[in-house]
Amino acid sequence: MSDPNASATDRSPAWHDDRAHVFHSWSAQGAVDPVVVTGAEGAYFHDESGRRWLDFSSQLVNANAGHQHPRIVAAIQAQAASLCTIAPYHTTPVRGEAARLIASHAPGTLDKVFFTNGGAEAIEHALRLARLHTGRHKILSAYRSYHGATSGAIAATGDPRRWGSEPVAAGFVHFWGPYPYRSAFHATTPEQECERALAHLAATIQAEGPGTIAAIVLESVVGSSGILVPPDGYLAGVRRLCDTHGIVMIADEVMCGFGRCGEWFALDRWDVVPDLIAFAKGVNSGYVPLGGVLIAEHIAAGFVDRPYPGGLTYSGHPLACAAAVACIRLYEDEGVIEHARAMGEHVLGPGLRDLHARHPSIGEVRGLGMFWAVELVSDRDTREPLVPWNAQGAANAPMQALTAACKSRGLWPFVVANRLHIAPPLIADAQTLQTGLGLLDEALADALS
Secondary structure: OOOOOOOHHHOOHHHHHHHHHOOOOOOOHHHOOOOOEEEEEEOEEEEOOOOEEEEOOHHHHOOOOOEOOHHHHHHHHHHHHHOOOOOOOOOOHHHHHHHHHHHHOOOOOEEEEEEEOOHHHHHHHHHHHHHHHHOOOEEEEEOOOOOOOOHHHHHHOOOHHHHHHOOOOOOEEEEOOOOHHHOOOOOOOHHHHHHHHHHHHHHHHHHHOHHHEEEEEEEOOEOOOOOEOOOOOHHHHHHHHHHHHOOEEEEEOOOOOOOOOOOOOHHHHHOOOOOEEEEOHHHOOOOOOOEEEEEEHHHHHHHOOOOOOOOOOOOOOHHHHHHHHHHHHHHHHOOHHHHHHHHHHHHHHHHHHHHHHHOOOEEEEEEEOOEEEEEEEEEOOOOEEOOOOOOOHHHHHHHHHHHHHHHHOOEEOEEEOOEEEEOOOOOOOHHHHHHHHHHHHHHHHHHHO
């Protein structure tokens, strides 16, 4: 991070250009002090002075293949040499190949791909497809969720990031999903949590009118709202409720898909097949913006003779699709998905549980593959969060201290509320992960002992 003792006159032209002209997302503009990143490789990135950080966040949980992977870079360069851009009503060899590869790893009959520029747009189009398919308007989603910052996606979002965009469009209804550590249902076992969460969702459907509900959209594994792994049976139960009432099931796999949880899609772990899957991030590791919707056969069939009323100038952009083809081939050829699963089972999971045993500030660790949360508390017995939900300013001081302790040691975490999210690139080896865990151990002892 930037030197806190440096004055503005000591900063580089790049820093000054940014502060003069760039409006940063999710930030009070006067408090922004960005790192000027000038390069990255593998699991690390560095600033203009050469200072380096181990990227335990994969940036925004998108750099699944790590930084500057030569296969992906070469694919983008080769595509740029032949065709940089083309309108989406044409086709290109690389777009068809990207769609085929994505569909080849999808469950069930999800065999068609509508390309977008990112995850929020993927959610927008998934919602539109569900409404057009059913002729209904309501969308149900969980309170602990984030689906993007465009109008429909932020309306579906359940966490505090929605508040600044309210009032949102009508027809969005929220429910409580499973979270055994902080159960809304007073459950004492994962089995109880599953049963009671499904009963709550069933009651919500009845209260809203099943015939008015177009879709239930949920993250297969909740991402930035907590890395909440659903108890066994929950996603299958949601699938049954959707089937019973003719509701479209939308799986948001933007963050948890493409190997992040040690599976091609996180819901593969439970053998659940939704009607639509929204994806982005790991599909090409964010080297060029790309997202999309995987569409099941029975929904795609409704648009054989009826035009789909939506599109994007850069849908299926050649450079983005070239990156996706190279990234997916990399995952296949080098066993990246299997590696992520093994690192979760044998390195990250055990290592984080060891930290939990030694640091009273850790209330719980949870996760799959390369997707883990360290939930921090001020009291383990009461499970009081280290900082309040949506804490600002001085109320967030303990998490700010921990974040600074991590970054000062060369570790870049993903910090949300009272949690550290551990989401390194999927290509990181055991030694690199153990290095990161050691740095986290030191930071916890320094900031929260």
